[in-house]
Amino acid sequence: MSTRYPLIHESEYSWRIDPSGKMRVPAIIYADETLIREMDDKVFEQLCNVASLPGIVQAAYAMPDAHWGYGFPIGGVAAFDPDEGGIVSAGGVGFDISCGVRALRTGVSIDEIEPVKKQLADALFRHVPVGVGSTGRIHLNDKGMQAMLRGGAQWAVEQGFGDPADLEHIEERGCMRGAVPEEVSERARTRQQDEMGTLGSGNHYLEVQRVAEIYDQRIATAFGLKENDAVVFIHCGSRGLGHQIGTEFLKYMVLAAGKHGIDLPDRELACAPINSELGQSYLGAMRAGINCALANRQIITHLTREVFAEVVPMADLTLLFDVSHNTCKVEEHLVEGRQRKLYVHRKGATRAFGPGNREIPETLRAAGQPVLIGGSMGTESHILAGSVEGAGLSFNSACHGAGRAMSRHQATKRWRGRALVDELADRGILIRSPSMRGVAEEAPGAYKNVRAVVDAAEKAGLAHKVARMEPRVCIKG
């Protein structure tokens, strides 16, 4: 338990730090007592810094999986009002712009996967580029890059990657409006030109999973899920392009803070007013980064379908949903009885719209938005659904994963990648990765208990549990 921060135990699953010093609003953390106790004080410090940024509305929020990040905590949510001097922050979105998860149904049960599991693992590993600096089969020229940055997954579908029906099941229907490719630097584009359709490294992965447990039969049916189904989770982002945009704008925002009259509590919280040239430039570039990530996951989906067509020909991969968890999006929210247009930063946090929201595809609308929670390698993943009450809690946001409990460096000292892979293989979980060091960094023990995180999210009211998945094959960055 933090000794340095006065945490008020507001309700069983929420904690509050009242404003003091430069804080304009409270900080609110959704977690159970164990998760709170294990949170680094740095999370509270960073959240209080966020709460002191200009134009912040209501509170700075942390999800149950929150951990220390660059400036903003990962698992942080904060909304800003442009009419009250509100800001946009590159650190509040994160370096991997629009990193996210998509879930595919396969139309087959895990029993049809198990006999060919090894072939499937090997074929996916051969066919889906993975690892640091990995490149793909697509090479974009200037014109192609521009079209991709403007069109996102819609562009990818036009290029023959996937089905037009996929688009309905992607946030923003696969294409983020307001993207300005011209705001993306030459260097960012160059870094990306050969990286479309690649997973990348770190915590990114492609998993084949088994639906192990259904928590809500009605919603699971609406989502087309039943026990023992095989599903595919793809977790990746905007690769070198997003990283380069983040790096550059962070620098510009630090340099311009004085000019904008912003007193930064932490350099890493560099930001610019939404109503400023720099703020608008960043938003245009960031939205292009979102399209890059949406296109990337769409292409990887196509590659996955190609592998399944060879190895599991009876499978039919359909998109359940695609969610981004590193974004800043303009949304209308009811605050103190007034509908306001806010710039909602979610960094390591998933949008979780409740039933009826028009952003949700029609076929899923009555059930609520699918909230996809990727666990750590070798542990379970979860699907939840956005709740009605989530609107009043954290601008319709929920957790995004298990959340790290230990640094990458600590993890490499404690575990050996090869031993982990062998151990998981004994449990029938096949890991394929180009980097054994990467595997050690991603050891399940380096993460929080994802079930505790998901339970806290549900009990806090952020989202509703639908299904739990366990991994069978994992292609790991």
Add this chain to the structure above:
DNA sequence: ATGTTC
């Protein structure tokens, strides 16, 4: 997260 320290 990241051509893993431009």
